[in-house]
Amino acid sequence: MIRERNRWLTAWAVLTYAFLFAPIVILIVFSFNVSRRNFVWLGFTLDWYPRLFANTELLDALFVTLRVAAIAIVGATILGSLLGLGLARLRFRGSGAAETLILLPMITPEIIMGISLLIFFGQLFRQNGSIGQIGIAHVTFCISYVAIVVRARALSLDPRLEEAARDLGASAWGAFGHVTLPLIAPAVAAGAMLTFALSFDDLIVTSFNSGPGSSTLPIYIYSSIRFGVSPQINAISTIIVAVVAVALMIAWRLGAFRGEGRRPLAEEA
Amino acid sequence: MSNEHDGSKLDLERFLVRYLAEERLTRRQLLHRISVVGATAALAPIIAACGTSGASASPAASSVPTVAPSASAAPTATPEPTPQPTPEAELFVYNWTTYIGETTEKDFEAKYGIKVTYDFFDTADTQMAKVRSDGRGGGYDVTYPASTEIPGLVRDGAIQPLDLSLIPNARNLGQEWANPGYDPNNANSMPYMWWTTGFAWDPDKIKEDLTDWTVLWDARFKGHMAMLDDVREAFAVAAFRLQLSPNTTNEVDLDAMLQLLEEQKPLLRTYTANDIQDLTSGQVWLTHAWSGDWGQMLTDKPKTKYVVPESGAVRGSDTMVVLSGAPHPVAANLWIDFNLDAKVSAANSNTTYYMGPNAGALPLIDPAISGDPRINPDKAVLDKLVELLELGTDLDKYTQRWNALKA
Amino acid sequence: MTAAPAARIHRRPVRDRLTALFFVVPGVAWLALFFLVPLVIVFIVSFGTKDPTGHVSLATPGFQNYLRAGRPEYLTAFLNSLRYAGITTVLSIVIGYPIAYWISRYGGRRKVLLLILVMLPFWTSYLIRTYAWMIILRDNGVVNGVLQAIGVISEPIPFLNTDFSVVLGMTYGFLPFAILPLYVSIDRMDQDLVQAARDLYASGRQAFLHVTLPITMPGIVAAALLTFIPAIGDYVTPDLLGGAQTTTIAKVVQVVFQSGRDWPYGAALGFVLMVLTLGGTFLALRALRRETLGAR
Numbered sequence: 022m023i024r025e026r027n028r029w030l031t032a033w034a035v036l037t038y039a040f041l042f043a044p045i046v047i048l049i050v051f052s053f054n055v056s057r058r059n060f061v062w063l064g065f066t067l068d069w070y071p072r073l074f075a076n077t078e079l080l081d082a083l084f085v086t087l088r089v090a091a092i093a094i095v096g097a098t099i100l101g102s103l104l105g106l107g108l109a110r111l112r113f114r115g116s117g118a119a120e121t122l123i124l125l126p127m128i129t130p131e132i133i134m135g136i137s138l139l140i141f142f143g144q145l146f147r148q149n150g151s152i153g154q155i156g157i158a159h160v161t162f163c164i165s166y167v168a169i170v171v172r173a174r175a176l177s178l179d180p181r182l183e184e185a186a187r188d189l190g191a192s193a194w195g196a197f198g199h200v201t202l203p204l205i206a207p208a209v210a211a212g213a214m215l216t217f218a219l220s221f222d223d224l225i226v227t228s229f230n231s232g233p234g235s236s237t238l239p240i241y242i243y244s245s246i247r248f249g250v251s252p253q254i255n256a257i258s259t260i261i262v263a264v265v266a267v268a269l270m271i272a273w274r275l276g277a278f279r280g281e282g283r284r285p286l287a288e289e290a
Numbered sequence: 291m292s293n294e295h296d297g298s299k300l301d302l303e304r305f306l307v308r309y310l311a312e313e314r315l316t317r318r319q320l321l322h323r324i325s326v327v328g329a330t331a332a333l334a335p336i337i338a339a340c341g342t343s344g345a346s347a348s349p350a351a352s353s354v355p356t357v358a359p360s361a362s363a364a365p366t367a368t369p370e371p372t373p374q375p376t377p378e379a380e381l382f383v384y385n386w387t388t389y390i391g392e393t394t395e396k397d398f399e400a401k402y403g404i405k406v407t408y409d410f411f412d413t414a415d416t417q418m419a420k421v422r423s424d425g426r427g428g429g430y431d432v433t434y435p436a437s438t439e440i441p442g443l444v445r446d447g448a449i450q451p452l453d454l455s456l457i458p459n460a461r462n463l464g465q466e467w468a469n470p471g472y473d474p475n476n477a478n479s480m481p482y483m484w485w486t487t488g489f490a491w492d493p494d495k496i497k498e499d500l501t502d503w504t505v506l507w508d509a510r511f512k513g514h515m516a517m518l519d520d521v522r523e524a525f526a527v528a529a530f531r532l533q534l535s536p537n538t539t540n541e542v543d544l545d546a547m548l549q550l551l552e553e554q555k556p557l558l559r560t561y562t563a564n565d566i567q568d569l570t571s572g573q574v575w576l577t578h579a580w581s582g583d584w585g586q587m588l589t590d591k592p593k594t595k596y597v598v599p600e601s602g603a604v605r606g607s608d609t610m611v612v613l614s615g616a617p618h619p620v621a622a623n624l625w626i627d628f629n630l631d632a633k634v635s636a637a638n639s640n641t642t643y644y645m646g647p648n649a650g651a652l653p654l655i656d657p658a659i660s661g662d663p664r665i666n667p668d669k670a671v672l673d674k675l676v677e678l679l680e681l682g683t684d685l686d687k688y689t690q691r692w693n694a695l696k697a
Numbered sequence: 698m699t700a701a702p703a704a705r706i707h708r709r710p711v712r713d714r715l716t717a718l719f720f721v722v723p724g725v726a727w728l729a730l731f732f733l734v735p736l737v738i739v740f741i742v743s744f745g746t747k748d749p750t751g752h753v754s755l756a757t758p759g760f761q762n763y764l765r766a767g768r769p770e771y772l773t774a775f776l777n778s779l780r781y782a783g784i785t786t787v788l789s790i791v792i793g794y795p796i797a798y799w800i801s802r803y804g805g806r807r808k809v810l811l812l813i814l815v816m817l818p819f820w821t822s823y824l825i826r827t828y829a830w831m832i833i834l835r836d837n838g839v840v841n842g843v844l845q846a847i848g849v850i851s852e853p854i855p856f857l858n859t860d861f862s863v864v865l866g867m868t869y870g871f872l873p874f875a876i877l878p879l880y881v882s883i884d885r886m887d888q889d890l891v892q893a894a895r896d897l898y899a900s901g902r903q904a905f906l907h908v909t910l911p912i913t914m915p916g917i918v919a920a921a922l923l924t925f926i927p928a929i930g931d932y933v934t935p936d937l938l939g940g941a942q943t944t945t946i947a948k949v950v951q952v953v954f955q956s957g958r959d960w961p962y963g964a965a966l967g968f969v970l971m972v973l974t975l976g977g978t979f980l981a982l983r984a985l986r987r988e989t990l991g992a993r
Contacts, residue, residue, distance in 0.1 A: 215877055
């Protein structure tokens, strides 16, 4: 019976991956489309790839997006993880309010968050938008996601583990660093990945906080929405996917994923 | 030393191990150091960005703008015949995509040595929100608002008067553009492109020749039609069918228009901002469309037809303005002048499929565009077209009904 | 399995308070400054009016915008949003749980790699992914093309511009938001517990229902939160993949703000939406609180 479940589960997993990657396959295929508008397939060409490297606006937008994402990841992961841990482990007055506070950014319609920061930075600080401003905005709405994921993981941790470490002579920080941190590391990493996905694709909040020269890739792409998104965008996305895939393979070869191999169920039979 | 085994990946691992051993680090410590460096690198932009006070935002990869000393003098024309003020080194333009000639930007940079930073917006609403965010242009120099926005922008001080001494090409303007009602004497804006709004269809799917708005209510095409997702344009179509003005604010009239649109809704596939895509991909056979959009459809589906119904249609135009908070006002005026040059204006038209206001450009525009009465109707038809006017708070009467319609 | 804080060694309250502050204050301070303060500003704006020049005027503050927000036509839009978000959340969890489980149990050394593979599609542009779905689903798209080629149908099936395409697009977009927290929670679970249940003659199904599912409930709750709440605010997917008949409340808010340029009214509408969402979330969380956070 275990083997049967194994097969169904694996089949489901394969189907899910197929579902996840189906549009990506189309995306890659259409990066070779002759038609500049990229609505219908009109023929094959490799032209878009070299042309994309000459498109300074597109490349600038990409670099802006990556820089913003870097800021967002660093800020949101640190602040969000601390927050999530604190809420999971500690009981203090006001923790209920803090938990509500985490939910608020997620509930707030993006347009309101975007406009609120526009007014905040525009009227109070006379800022017209910049990479830093976008970065701050992204950290703000990503903290919640990280906090929730880390909290969920921390909740299922046994606090006695840390106390055991303390009993064995570790300092409070030592126990934290050597016991708790590694145990929540997967959640922190998951939070970082979520943050990247959120930041990379964000449009509304970003468009309200961007200024001259700080357009991100989504802003660039959405502005062409009416006229058809050029296959150059497909090309750049394909390149990004390829680069990440290659980086993953290299990292894997270097042993980065020698993780905690848990005993799989199948081996127990 | 390392034996040269197969593949560099082995050497990488070996190198890493040796490095860690020599430095007396564990992998975790190395990771820690990397993350500290990475964090500092990532935070640096925030600190740098917060460091710049007020003025313009720090551009992504371009150099810091150097403002020439003479530009800090008043940008408006001085009465005595002084030599042209020195233009600044940079220019921030805010426009629609694909709304300019392919080489216009580069040609301008080559001619004046001014670096152009070109940002796009997706809708006029985004544009207005950004430009009005600080009341002075949001950090941009030049933008392209619809002509209907000009009175409001002038009133609110969001745009500054043009320095006409820097725009000699204004003499190229066709007669009907030289002194428009929305901006007397072109004091604050220069016309850029104008268009009509009609409908387009795929003759392979709809064999007959269509002529009037009533076809958008034809049950034979149910599920294969689209209307523009634009409240004023959609209501305008209903207005023309009822022989009302698309600028009316009469509640009774508006209710009648809403009624008509509600009858239409079940027949539509969608309200779209992507009419070009929907038609060329075959999702719809017939769609409400702007004339320039039809031009774009032709590149993928050359047989597409377009018509401006005689019962009435909307005409609109976009303009170029200099924002009141422009960091580079001289360069901004030069840009406007550049785009009014006959050759440049023609190049713009040839790329965008819209007509410009430039009489001098006319002979240089691709005759397929200028000769086509659907993109460039003759005067008799032009006179019957209606411009959509700014409604102020009365716009609510439209948006309220629009929301009800789409709910 | 609920943590038992009562078993903690008694610590000095001062250090506990300090620790709590260290962990929580940075995040809270950031949110307070960059989220709450701007939000309060917009809240104040919601009591103003749009004067004839289009500016926000606080000359006559009042609740007029909130009264306008209670219009019946918004109810349909709001219900649409709820419907889409609800179905999307359920589907995301239903699809996401098995794959999270599979990665955790059978991933072995490749676990993290498999997880990153899940995220990989989302490091491309959202818009192009949605366009790709349009290419797949439209009348002369991939699916219809294949079905017609093998003779199953003669006329294209209208997949696009329907509720189906909207839910499909939204589920696709939120799937990783569900998979990640689910994985994190499932992976933490101690397999010995399941083994113990099996040793006690529980069937596979019973072991799942009575051991695995409750233990991973925090992950399910997190996944639900991370999917449902943002899904209510998603207006781009229904806009691109939906038809004339599907308007969401998020789109209404956006139209009021942008096309209507009425910031005070839009702000009021937005806050009403927030209150409704928050209230609904609280109720749902309270119902699940017993099983997830334990008797704290």
